[in-house]
Amino acid sequence: MNSSYEMANATQGSPLECSPQRESAAEEWIKTIVYLFILCLALFGNVMVIWIIYRHRRMQTATNYLIVNMAVGDLFMAIITMIPHAVSMLRGTHSWVNDAPFGQISCKLFMFAQGFSMACSIFTLTALAFERFFAVAFPMWKVVTKRRTRWLIALIWTASVAYPAPFFYAAKVYLYDGVPFCVEDWGPVFDPRRSQATFTIVSFVFLYAVPLLVISVLYSIIIAKVWGRDIPGNATLANQRLHDRSKKNVLKMLITVVLAFALCWFPMHLNMLLIDFSSVFIPCGIPRGLQHTAFLFGHANSAINCCIYVIFSQEFRRGFKEILQPLFPKRSGTFLFGTTRAGGTMEATIDLQTSYKGQPQARAFKIIDNASC
Secondary structure (H helix, E strand, O other): OOOHHHHHHHHOOOOOOOOOOOOOHHHHHHHHHHHHHHHHHHHHHHHHHHHHHHHOHHHOOHHHHHHHHHHHHHHHHHHHHHHHHHHHHHHOOOOOOOOOOHHHHHHHHHHHHHHHHHHHHHHHHHHHHHHHHHHHHOOOOOOOOHHHHHHHHHHHHHHHHHOOOOHHHHEEEEEEOOEEEEEEOOOOOOOHHHHHHHHHHHHHHHHHHHHHHHHHHHHHHHHHHHHOOOOOOOOOHHHHHHHHHHHHHHHHHHHHHHHHHHHHHHHHHHHHHHHHHOOOOOOOOOOHHHHHHHHHHHHHHHHHHHHHHHHHOHHHHHHHHHHHHHHOOOOEEEEEEEEOOOOOEEEEEEEEEEOOOOOEEEEEEEEEEOOOO
């Protein structure tokens, strides 16, 4: 899909049929800056998630092992796919290296690694849905343990390697109008058109439709279980508010995970289905706008996944603060805690200092009752 528009211009269309789609310099720079921001966020965010879980022993749970595995898949996506795509955007072309055998070998490895990283992230996201489902619906069963999680991760990696393995044959470098491109070509052993369409269907079913269905169903059950659960005993108003806020937080996080997956990967799968099962993009290939939008949304999922857990998980937020705190100088601040019984406000002045564990400590604490003044 990277090269479809350029190859169509080089081989099929006349200048009248496939006139180049010009973009202004401002549009090119905005598109490039947005993509580079997503790339940096994916690199930084996933490295931080892996480091936080590695550094804190209390966070090395079965759930977080799966989160690390997904972060590894997203990190591979950023390094193997997003960096070359960013370079192609800066160069203004998706042409490949024509030096044999390096060009052919690198093309096969690139397309295999791209499929592997995408499959690893999506399969792990599906496994996380199963893990959360058993933890909430059957908390006494202990279905997912650390030992079983390691075997589950091994299974995910095996499936992630098996999915893009056909690219070791199908990925080839061809010259179109003297320009080399890394493309998917199933000939001469298989029928090129039918095999490509079959692989598109397999990718759509196993990397989008089935995972989306499974995640949606399992998270819907989790939401119903959590939302219908009440605090045992006579709960105070404060505890009830805290409980309701916790349920809303779980609801927001799960809905965000489902929507992020569904929206980010839909444009790319839609483009591939239209290429193989319609004549919409004949003879000029995918328009540049749709092509860039599909890659922008699909690759953005690698940055969104790590952000979701930081936004909704207090443990991850605390870990990020511990890592980033040495970069900021010591500071003191004044906070208003609310009104006193006498009608004034209590004001606390806290001088923050970083301890040897990176945790802020209060060196001085002063309360002033404005009413008594």
